[in-house]
Amino acid sequence: MARGFFITFEGGEGAGKSTQIERLARKLRDKRYAVTVTREPGGSPGAEAIRHVILSGAAEPFGPTMEALLFAAARSDHIEQLIRPALRRGKIVLCDRFVDSWRVYQDNIDPALMAEMEHVSLNGVMPDLTLIFDLDPEEGLRRASARRGNGEVDRFERETLAIHRRRRQAFLDVALKEPRRCVVIDATPEADLVEEAVTQAVFAALPVRSHAEPKAVQET
Numbered sequence: 001m002a003r004g005f006f007i008t009f010e011g012g013e014g015a016g017k018s019t020q021i022e023r024l025a026r027k028l029r030d031k032r033y034a035v036t037v038t039r040e041p042g043g044s045p046g047a048e049a050i051r052h053v054i055l056s057g058a059a060e061p062f063g064p065t066m067e068a069l070l071f072a073a074a075r076s077d078h079i080e081q082l083i084r085p086a087l088r089r090g091k092i093v094l095c096d097r098f099v100d101s102w103r104v105y106q107d108n109i110d111p112a113l114m115a116e117m118e119h120v121s122l123n124g125v126m127p128d129l130t131l132i133f134d135l136d137p138e139e140g141l142r143r144a145s146a147r148r149g150n151g152e153v154d155r156f157e158r159e160t161l162a163i164h165r166r167r168r169q170a171f172l173d174v175a176l177k178e179p180r181r182c183v184v185i186d187a188t189p190e191a192d193l194v195e196e197a198v199t200q201a202v203f204a205a206l207p208v209r210s211h212a213e214p215k216a217v218q219e220t
């Protein structure tokens, strides 16, 4: 069975993940890799519907556990409908946020329940490589609001700076715990420099294409 390569992009608000995903996708396609770009919450029709419910704040009154369940349901649909089939076809999947966002953001829920929900929703699918974009949260929130241009903020951006600082540390802790899977990318410099760091990390981790199976992760 062909096996693709699964890369996730993680980090706080406004760290420039989407820009870097676009650039990496272009670079990989230029090299004739078959690439699928997606995001969480969302990425499949069912999960996009759930995304709207969560980010609008409509699920907030049901409490953090129910909100976490919605994220898990969205992830399960996304994996089964899109990620697993793409990996089976040998594609490189680039996903904007995944399970590490869940571990970092849904941090006030019974750990045993979290572990159970994580296990059920992932159903054996974990990233091969995770890039953790690290940025001072104050700068990140400034960039996120400048990007929107209308001062609008979503359910998570509304939270206090102290919470965003705690999350930054939590992402770094994930990287420390799983150094084989995670690479921390300094998201402070200009986009071209961040792109260099991303390219280096990705090409160091991508399996070398075998001559016997030259199309394993290429578009046919």
Ligand code: TYD
Residues within 6 Å of the ligand: 012, 013, 014, 017, 040, 041, 055, 071, 096, 097, 098, 099, 101, 102, 103, 105, 106, 154, 156, 157
């Ligand atoms: P989005 O606008 O896609 O994030 P960004 O542009 O900052 O990457 O909003 C997704 C929000 O949902 C973000 O604040 C992180 C949060 N989130 C969770 O709380 N748990 C999760 O499992 C995921 C995937 C995201």
